[in-house]
Every structure is written in C-alpha cells, then in structure tokens.
Amino acid sequence: MKKIVVLVKQVPDTANVTVDAMKADGTVNRAALPAIFNPEDLNALEMALSIKDKLDGEVIVITMGPPKAVEILKYSLYMGADRVMLITDRKFAAADTLATSYVLAETIKKIGDVDLVLAGRQAIDGDTAQVGPQVAEKITYNQVTYVSALKEITDEYLIVERDGEVQTEVIKTGYPVLLTVTAEVNSPRYPNCRKMLQYFRADLKDNFDEIDRPLAADNNWIIPTYTLEDLELDEDRCGLKGSPTKVHKIKSIMLKGGDLKMYGTEATDIRQLARDIMKDYVEVN
Amino acid sequence: MKSVVFIEKNPISKQLRNVSLELAYKAYTLSNPLGGDVVGIFTGDSLPDNCDELFQFGMSRLLYYTDERLANLHSIAYKNILELMIKAEAPDIVLFGATHTGRDVAPLIASSLKTGMTADCTQLYIDEYKDKGKILYQMRPAFGGNILATIITPDHRPMMATVREGVMLLPDHRLDNPVRIEAFPINFNELWIKSEFLEIVPKVKKVDFNSANIIVSGGAGVGSEENFLLIRELARALGGEVGASRAAVDFGFVEKDHQVGQTGSVVRPKLYIACGISGQIQHRAGMEESQKIIAINKDPDAPIFNIAHMGIVGDLSEIIPVMLRYLKEEN
Numbered sequence: 001m002k003k004i005v006v007l008v009k010q011v012p013d014t015a016n017v018t019v020d021a022m023k024a025d026g027t028v029n030r031a032a033l034p035a036i037f038n039p040e041d042l043n044a045l046e047m048a049l050s051i052k053d054k055l056d057g058e059v060i061v062i063t064m065g066p067p068k069a070v071e072i073l074k075y076s077l078y079m080g081a082d083r084v085m086l087i088t089d090r091k092f093a094a095a096d097t098l099a100t101s102y103v104l105a106e107t108i109k110k111i112g113d114v115d116l117v118l119a120g121r122q123a124i125d126g127d128t129a130q131v132g133p134q135v136a137e138k139i140t141y142n143q144v145t146y147v148s149a150l151k152e153i154t155d156e157y158l159i160v161e162r163d164g165e166v167q168t169e170v171i172k173t174g175y176p177v178l179l180t181v182t183a184e185v186n187s188p189r190y191p192n193c194r195k196m197l198q199y200f201r202a203d204l205k206d207n208f209d210e211i212d213r214p215l216a217a218d219n220n221w222i223i224p225t226y227t228l229e230d231l232e233l234d235e236d237r238c239g240l241k242g243s244p245t246k247v248h249k250i251k252s253i254m255l256k257g258g259d260l261k262m263y264g265t266e267a268t269d270i271r272q273l274a275r276d277i278m279k280d281y282v283e284v285n
Numbered sequence: 286m287k288s289v290v291f292i293e294k295n296p297i298s299k300q301l302r303n304v305s306l307e308l309a310y311k312a313y314t315l316s317n318p319l320g321g322d323v324v325g326i327f328t329g330d331s332l333p334d335n336c337d338e339l340f341q342f343g344m345s346r347l348l349y350y351t352d353e354r355l356a357n358l359h360s361i362a363y364k365n366i367l368e369l370m371i372k373a374e375a376p377d378i379v380l381f382g383a384t385h386t387g388r389d390v391a392p393l394i395a396s397s398l399k400t401g402m403t404a405d406c407t408q409l410y411i412d413e414y415k416d417k418g419k420i421l422y423q424m425r426p427a428f429g430g431n432i433l434a435t436i437i438t439p440d441h442r443p444m445m446a447t448v449r450e451g452v453m454l455l456p457d458h459r460l461d462n463p464v465r466i467e468a469f470p471i472n473f474n475e476l477w478i479k480s481e482f483l484e485i486v487p488k489v490k491k492v493d494f495n496s497a498n499i500i501v502s503g504g505a506g507v508g509s510e511e512n513f514l515l516i517r518e519l520a521r522a523l524g525g526e527v528g529a530s531r532a533a534v535d536f537g538f539v540e541k542d543h544q545v546g547q548t549g550s551v552v553r554p555k556l557y558i559a560c561g562i563s564g565q566i567q568h569r570a571g572m573e574e575s576q577k578i579i580a581i582n583k584d585p586d587a588p589i590f591n592i593a594h595m596g597i598v599g600d601l602s603e604i605i606p607v608m609l610r611y612l613k614e615e616n
Contacts, residue, residue, distance in 0.1 A: 127404065134395070250435075281555055
C-alpha cells in the first residue's frame with residue numbers, strides 16, 4: 001500500500017510550432033499553440049499507475065497552474081488517478097522553479113506520509129529539469145533523476161535504471177524517494193473507457209451552475225482547487241515575489257541570413273558540390 | 286566578482302569532462318576583469334587525472350573532498366559537500382555543467398541556498414543593473430528554443446547557472462596559473478548515502494560529435510530508416526559523424542544518440558550537412574554555430590536555407606548517390 005504523488009504540468013506544445021503560432025512581428029503566439037500534458041509527466045503518471053497495479057496504493061496527481069490546467073487533471077482521472085488537486089492562485093503567477101517547488105513541496109507535506117513522488121524529468125516549455133530536485137530538497141527525500149527503467153518494486157525498496165549519460169546506473173533505493181523519469185521509462189497507457197464515462201463531466205466547482213452542483217458533488221465530478229490560503233503558504237515565497245530569477249528580456253529567435261551559394265541538381269552541379277567539400281573539409285593524405 | 290565552478294570527472298575515462306574546462310575559462314572571462322578569482326569544487330572517489338589543465342584555463346584554486354563512497358552520484362552527499370564549499374567561498378557566481386550530474390545536484394543546492402538558478406545558458410555576461418551594480422546576465426533558449434530569454438538574479442547570491450557541454454568555447458592560448466589543489470575538510474555523514482549502486486554499465490559510445498570535423502545529418506525529409514543509410518554512407522565517405530533532427534529520431538530512422546538540437550547535442554563542426562532537415566528552431570539551436578552549413582532540401586522555402594552557406598533544392602535520395610559516386614571515384 002503506497003501513497004504516490006505525481007507532479008504534472010500543462011504546457012504549450014512547443015514541438016509543434018507552426019506558422020500560425022508565430023505573430024507577424026516574429027514573436028510566439030502562445031494562444032495559437034495547443035496546451036498539452038507535458039509528455040514526460042505522462043510517463044511519471046504511468047509509472048505511478050503501474051506501481052499501484054502491483055503494490056496497491058493511492059495515486060494523487062497535483063498540478064500548479066491556471067484553471068485551464070484542469071484539463072490534464074481530468075485526463076489523469078481517465079488514466080486511473082485516484083485523486084487530483086489543482087493548486088491555483090493568481091499569487092502563484094510568474095513563479096520560477098524555486099517558488100514553484102516551494103508550493104509543490106508544501107502541498108506534498110500537507111498530503112502527508114507520501115512514499116513516492118514522481119515527476120517528468122523536465123517540462124518542454126522551460127526544459128530546466130529543476131523543479132523535481134528542488135521539491136526533493138524541500139521535502140528532504142532521496143532523489144533519483146533521469147530514471148530510464150523501473151526494474152523491480154517491492155514494499156521496501158525499488159530498483160531503477162538511471163541514464164548517467166556515459167553510463168547506465170542500476171540503483172536501489174528505499175522510501176520515501178522522489179524520481180524524475182525520462183520518456184524511455186515506459187509507454188503511457190490509454191485512457192480507460194469506464195473512467196472516461198465516469199469523469200467526462202468532471203470540472204472545477206465554478207464551472208457547474210448552482211443546479212448541477214449537488215449532482216456533480218455526488219458523482220465526484222468536482223475537481224478540487226487549493227489556493228495560497230488553503231495551503232497556508234508564505235506569500236513571500238510564492239509567485240513573482242518568491243522568485244529570485246527575473247526575466248529581464250525576451251527575444252524571439254530570428255533567422256540570420258547568410259551568403260548562400262546554391263548548386264543545381266544536375267550531376268555536374270552535385271559533383272561540383274562534392275568537389276568543394278573535399279577540397280575544403282576533407283584532409284587528403 | 287568571484288566565481289565557483291563545479292568540476293566533473295568522466296567516470297569512465299577518469300579525465301575532466303570538457304564542460305569543466307569550458308566553464309573554468311568562461312568563469313575566468315567573467316571574474317578576472319573585475320579582479321575576482323575562479324575556484325573549482327570537486328567531490329568524488331578520486332580527482333580527475335588531468336586536473337592541472339584547469340589552471341591553464343584560468344582557475345585559481347581547486348577544492349576537493351574525495352572518499353571512495355562517493356564514486357557514484359549520491360545526490361544528497363554531493364549536495365551537502367558542494368554546498369559547504371560554496372558557503373566557505375561565498376562567491377557571486379556559481380556555474381555547473383548541464384550534465385546529468387550537474388542537473389541533478391545544482392538545483393538541490395539552489396533550493397537549499399534559496400537562490401536563483403538558470404538552466405542551459407548559452408551566453409553569460411556581466412553588466413550593470415539599475416542600482417544593484419554589476420550582475421550576471423544569463424541568456425537561454427526557452428519555449429522549445431523559440432525564444433531567447435535573458436534571466437537575471439538581481440537580489441540573491443550566488444547567481445547560479447548551468448551550461449551545456451560544447452556551448453562555451455576554449456581559447457587557443459593557455460594561461461600559466463600556478464596549480465593550487467586543496468583538500469576541503471568535511472565531516473562526512475553516513476546518512477548522506479541513501480542509494481545503493483548495484484551495477485554500472487558503461488554506455489558504448491556510438492556517436493562522437495566532439496572530434497568530428499564534418500557532421501552529416503538527416504531529418505524527417507529522409508523519409509525512412511532505409512533511406513537513412515544514405516546519410517550514414519555520406520558521413521562515412523567524408524570521415525564524418527552522423528547527426529539527426531528530433532523528427533528523424535522520433536520517426537525511428539536513427540538512434541537518439543545522434544540527435545542534434547535543443548534536446549540533443551550542441552555541435553560546432555567545420556561543416557554541417559543538413560539533409561531533409563527543415564531547420565526548425567529546436568534543431569538550429571544545436572547546430573547553427575557550425576562554421577559552414579550545407580542544406581539539401583526539397584522545399585526551397587525551408588528555413589534551413591536561411592542559415593545555410595551552400596544549398597541544393599532537390600531530392601536527397603537522388604543527390605546523395607551522385608555525391609557518393611563522385612567520392613568513390615576520387616578515392
């Protein structure tokens with residue numbers, strides 16, 4: 001019986017930046033990008049669910065974000081999460097990794113007796129890979145980052161493979177522990193049909209009108225939200241206020257034009273290109 | 286403006302990782318003009334074999350704590366030891382390589398010190414900021430490489446940053462700073478060891494971008510795993526290495542080790558040949574510093590042509606065989 005917390009984030013789909021997503025001035029139009037479940041967080045959730053399948057336990061998915069992030073919590077319910085929590089407050093806005101990890105760590109402490117915290121290695125919008133470790137530090141858990149395989153799991157310990165860049169490390173750790181996982185670790189399951197039927201109306205309380213609320217409550221459709229006050233957080237450590245790093249300037253990356261020498265597609269042109277390469281770049285002995 | 290740099294050893298070769306030398310020199314260029322020292326901090330089972338080289342790239346001192354129990358990355362132990370060294374030095378700047386070790390330990394230290402940290406910086410420089418005096422400006426790609434953000438940590442010290450290997454350049458000349466390697470006293474606590482390393486399996490290094498003068502890369506436009514053999518053949522014929530865009534890796538044409546870009550390797554070869562690569566920002570972030578770029582692409586409007594120096598608009602499955610034939614004839 002394990003209590004597992006999964007940290008997830010809704011992110012703009014930066015891998016699919018299309019022409020529409022760029023504004024005329026060359027800046028990114030975030031609104032035109034679809035918001036998705038951060039891919040490696042899905043791997044973390046899959047790992048939590050597979051551990052639950054094996055050892056029994058409770059899978060709690062938490063995200064800090066705007067109300068719209070309820071979408072990924074709903075999806076987590078479809079996949080089989082037992083509980084979801086939306087940590088949302090205007091005062092959390094513009095949080096850097098330090099402020100974000102403070103809020104998530106305090107939430108985990110509030111949940112209490114958590115055996116295992118799982119998170120994606122990094123989110124595709126910032127690619128920092130900092131929030132996982134910074135949560136581990138604040139809740140004083142052991143951590144293993146870059147987990148690429150789960151080899152064995154028991155009530156007392158787990159054995160994982162870590163991608164150590166030049167080597168693969170097989171690591172045994174007890175509980176409690178925080179793991180950050182890479183995309184190699186597993187293939188996330190599809191949403192469960194029964195769960196989809198059960199939760200397709202799940203939403204934030206405010207999105208149900210007065211008449212529907214009792215029905216929503218009876219059916220567990222209301223996705224709970226937690227504010228700064230609910231979690232009794234120190235406002236000075238949240239959001240912009242609690243963030244030591246500041247964004248000084250943002251610049252869209254523009255293509256720099258260079259001198260471009262074009263070659264034709266006739267065999268003689270291609271041979272000329274190959275000749276130019278040989279001449280300038282291949283050392284002939 | 287004092288800097289501390291995390292020094293890392295390649296556990297297989299027992300040598301310094303390149304990024305440690307690169308950061309030693311970068312820190313030197315940041316600190317030295319303002320009269321600040323560069324101090325290296327190291328922990329592990331034994332010092333890297335070629336530590337002395339650090340001093341040729343501007344390091345003033347190297348602090349170390351070695352213990353055979355630290356052969357592997359015990360995050361909490363590493364964090365506690367390195368944090369004590371940082372506190373003792375009280376630097377303005379702390380740099381870590383954005384390696385799988387650096388990215389594991391550095392955020393723990395930043396969290397414990399309650400200071401700011403900026404990941405994967407591509408440029409670092411010092412400048413005035415309002416009434417705060419001189420601070421570190423940290424530029425990094427974000428948002429999948431679509432924007433370049435300048436991040437600052439105006440009110441907290443140290444200002445921490447990580448930088449990926451291959452991003453900062455080493456100078457041609459070497460300095461002759463005296464070698465000063467000092468043991469740092471630590472009351473080692475057994476409780477800092479939380480993980481047990483059952484097995485270490487060295488990865489067979491299939492890809493070596495660092496020593497390649499030429500990289501031939503394939504993207505989605507290559508079309509199939511079979512067609513990707515053309516890319517491999519061209520690379521072999523030119524004595525170069527095989528690269529790939531994320532799309533080519535995602536489609537399964539080639540193994541992930543070959544990936545170049547924001548989430549792959551950062552490369553700067555003398556010549557980069559991009560075949561069937563449109564040139565999305567994600568990819569360009571890893572290769573646009575190449576000295577010369579050749580683009581082969583069917584689409585004349587592909588953004589890769591905007592950064593290329595030479596190009597052919599056409600089908601790579603027709604063009605590469607002609608090149609290969611030529612190269613064979615020449616040999």
